[in-house]
Amino acid sequence: MLITRSLPAHLHPCLLRLLLLAVAALSEIVPVARGDVGTASHYSPPYQPTECYGGDPSQFPSSNFFAAAGDGVWDNGASCGRQYLVRCISASESGTCVPGRTIQIKIVDYALSTTSAVAASTQSAPGATLVMSQTAFGAIANSSVASINVEFQQV
Numbered sequence: 558m559l560i561t562r563s564l565p566a567h568l569h570p571c572l573l574r575l576l577l578l579a580v581a582a583l584s585e586i587v588p589v590a591r592g593d594v595g596t597a598s599h600y601s602p603p604y605q606p607t608e609c610y611g612g613d614p615s616q617f618p619s620s621n622f623f624a625a626a627g628d629g630v631w632d633n634g635a636s637c638g639r640q641y642l643v644r645c646i647s648a649s650e651s652g653t654c655v656p657g658r659t660i661q662i663k664i665v666d667y668a669l670s671t672t673s674a675v676a677a678s679t680q681s682a683p684g685a686t687l688v689m690s691q692t693a694f695g696a697i698a699n700s701s702v703a704s705i706n707v708e709f710q711q712v
C-alpha cells in the first residue's frame with residue numbers, strides 16, 4: 558500500500574488498526590442503503606381481474622413474482638407496475654426465510670380491493686404490506702407460514 562510504504566515501519570500496525578476502527582465505526586453510523594420494512598402474506602389463484610390491469614393476461618411477469626399492494630404501498634394506484642426488490646428478514650418461526658434470497662416483484666393489484674381477484678378471503682394473513690403470489694412468497698420463504706417480515710425497496 559502506498560500510505561504504509563511512505564511511513565516509518567513502527568507506525569504501520571497502529572495506523573492500520575485505527576483505519577479499520579474508523580471504517581467499522583463509520584459503517585455503524587451510516588448504514589448501507591436500506592429499503593422499508595413490512596410484512597408479506599400470500600394469496601391464491603385466480604389472480605385476475607386485478608385492480609391495475611383487469612383481465613389482461615400479459616400483466617404478469619414471466620417469473621410469476623408479483624403482488625398486491627397493501628395500504629402503505631398502494632399510493633392510490635400509482636404503485637401499479639412498480640417493481641420492488643423483496644427479501645425475507647424474519648418470521649415467527651426460525652428457519653422460515655430462504656437465506657440470502659432477494660426477488661423482484663411487480664405490483665398488479667390492491668390488497669384491499671373489493672372488485673379484484675385478491676379478496677381478503679384468499680389472503681393468508683390480514684393487513685400485510687405486500688400480498689404476494691404463491692410463487693413469489695415460496696421463493697423467499699417456506700410457504701407453510703402465513704406471514705413474514707420483509708425488507709423491500711423500489712427498483
Ligand SMILES: *[C@@H]1O[C@H](CO)[C@@H](O)[C@H](O)[C@H]1NC(C)=O
Pocket residue numbers: 699700701
Ligand atoms: C416448512 O415448514 C413446515 C412446517 O413447519 C415443515 O414441515 C417443512 O419441512 C418446511 N419446509 C421446508 C422446505 O423447510
